Each structure stands twice: as C-alpha cells, then as structure tokens.
Amino acid sequence: SEATNPGDGAGDVPVRTRAALTRRTLRADRWWIPPLFTTLGLTAFVVYATIRSFMREGYWDAEHHYLTPFYSPCLSDSCVPGSSHFGTPIGELPGFIPLAFLSLPFLLGFRLTCYYYRKAYYRSVWFAPPACAVTEPHARYTGETRLPLVVQNVHRYFFYVAFVITVINTYDAVVAFGGQRGFGIGLGNIILLVNVFFLWCYTLSCHSCRHVTGGRLKHFSKNPVRYWIWTQVSRLNVRHMQFAWITLGTLVLTDLYVWLVSTDTISDLRLLN
C-alpha cells in the first residue's frame, strides 16, 4: 500500500508501508537474544551504579588514596576527609543526594544520548524495532523530532562535560600513586589506570568528538593537524560500541575494588611500597 512518511519532513513523498503480514516476524532465528542480553547488561549496570552512588561508604581508601569514579569529584563537606581533591565548595548534602551529584547527571546524559546506547535501548527497551524484519509495537514513528527524544540532539554538550570529568578521573588515578606512605604501586593503581584508559577511548571515540575535531572543514588539506586528529578519532570511533561496554565493566570493577579495599574486605595487592 502507499502512504506518506511522517518522519522525513517530505510529507508528500509516497513510500511503501509495511507488508500486511499476520505474524510479527517471519524470522526463524533467535533474533531476540541480542536485545535480551543488552537489556540484562544495561539493567545490571544501572542497578549497581544507583545503589553504589547512594551508599556513601567504601568510596575512598585513605591508605592508598583510591577514589572510586562513582564519587568523583567529591565536592561536599559530607565527603570523607581526603577524598575531595578539589576542595569542598558545597556544604553538607542530605543522604538522598549522591555525593557526586554534579557529575553523575552529565555522565548519565552522556551515555543516554550516546549514538551507540541509543541503538541499544531503542532496540532492547523501546522495541523500535527490536531487530531487523521484526515489527515494532508502536503505531507511529516520529524519530528524534519531538519530546522526549528530541533531547538526544544535545549529546555534544554532554560530551564537553564528560571530557572534563574524564580529565578529573585521570587526575584521581594519578593522585592514587601517592598514598599515606608516599609513592607506591598496587593492583588498585593498575585498575584505576586501565579504567581511565578505556574512559578516554570511549570519550574520544564519541561521534561528537569526531565532529568537533574534523567536522565542518571544507578542505582537509588546509587543516593537516585537525585532519590528523580526526583520522585518529575515526580509528577509535569504529570501536565505539566495544568501548561503551568495556567501560561499563571497568567502572564496576574499579568501584568494586575500591569498595572492597577501603572496607578492609580484601587487602590491596602491593607491587611497590
């Protein structure tokens, strides 16, 4: 049948609508496995991160100066002594406000509006559609032109803030080499470093970063430095999905390690001092 496409702004262009099938899909393979695992993975991370962000314990190891990224930067008088690398310009915070309440909304926004995560949750949570050649339950399609999805267009601004927060996480990882006994290296340092390494990979491989570095250029040949940076970012960009998942894992691993060490559940494995 013929109809107009409501989402492309060319209202009078005739397009084919869906085939009149009585079944939701003719696919015989297990197409539902990727969206299922995506849902489980994202849910597990959101549950863990939410619980940890409100716990207010096990986020700073005073002996080795390990700070979990879930509480960075810690800018409140409610933060335990030593964990505030940038001072405490904010007074006491009630228990229902996470101590990293300034950075967490931006990090959440950065991930929520990320081009890869959009693909992931549009398919696995929104079912729009859940897989190729599988009918979606929604009757209409308006793309990202209306609330709430029009907010996706502010991704680049979340990128700017996330870039700064990654710099802060890097600073935290460097500070952690100087514990109470001076310079030293432990397994925690390696975990913190690996985490920030992959956070940089994820942040710099962002599509907005690619646009910031090489977008709107008319002549690459006249901008060799930006062209070189854009080329490197583009090489990272093809692995953006992997970095998105790897960083969820490294964030949880880093937080869990700092939690266990700072509560004396396990001892930090010391390699030097």
Ligand code: FES
């Ligand atoms: Fe994924 Fe920007 S962080 S596209």
